[in-house]
Amino acid sequence: MDILDIMRKRHSVRSFRSLEIGSAAADILDGYIDGINKKYGVSLRLVTGEPKAFGGLISKIGTFKNVHSYFVVAAPKDKEFEAGYCGELALLKAAELGINSCWVGMTYSKGFVRAEGADKIFAVIALGYGDNNGIPHNSKPIEKLCSCRGEPQWFMRGMEGAMLAPTAMNRQKFFFRWDGRQVTAQAGAGVGTVLDLGIAVCHFELASGHKVVRA
Structure with missing residues (x-):
């Protein structure tokens, strides 16, 4: 799958x-x-x-x-x-x-x-094994979570993965950037946001096939 x-x-x-x-x-x-x-x-x-x-x-x-x-x-x-x-x-x-x-x-x-x-x-x-399979979480708009030059297809696929990542209280305090050379990702302020960034980067890398550098 x-x-x-x-x-x-x-x-x-x-x-x-x-x-x-x-x-x-x-x-x-x-x-x-x-x-x-x-x-x-x-x-x-x-x-x-x-x-x-x-x-x-x-x-x-x-x-x-x-x-x-x-x-x-x-x-x-x-x-x-x-x-x-x-x-x-x-x-x-x-x-x-x-x-x-x-x-x-x-x-x-x-x-x-x-x-x-x-x-x-x-x-x-x-x-x-759940009584049910849960429900999708709401997500911030993609423009609130990333900045991308040219929007290559692999980057957008990576962002879909990152937006599906679970975060504490669904805060999504992370931001991804593609400057044409490398992808960087940064955690926002707050307790547990670095843990959440690790989760989001995991999703991005698996979905996109591209490595991410922590900012």
Whole structure:
């Protein structure tokens, strides 16, 4: 399936069926994130069969249901961008396997989710088989999110991918530029915007086939 089709069909889901992620899918995801961790120097981890991180009061506050599996998105403290980029790579791999998901920054039980060593947990990604497939998020107009000389087709495809990227509270605080030589991307002000930029750049690069330089 074309990566843009996966992005178009994937939406945030918080309510899941009681069906667990099977060992075959878990093995694929474990192998995939192991490669990501080695390549980018992050510490993503898949947890399955563990309901406590999203149980009790947290499930009511975050409106979560039946979250028994999740990615822990951890990395050295200076790798927030890479954490977002790599977490989204893992999320899209899960989507390819038919697994629904939701990025979670705050509403999980931190006592049950641990990072290894001195790494920081930047987020958790809830995983499972959704009661539904979610709904598309609203997006800012493309002219608010990019500046492009000549609007080549690959750049517009990349921007479609970036506009489909999940961001905290759907803020979309990122901006892409094409000056005829290279694509740059910059995060706006605010907490978590660098993580969000990593997610958006992941989408842009996968959709366009072109590398992005952080501004």
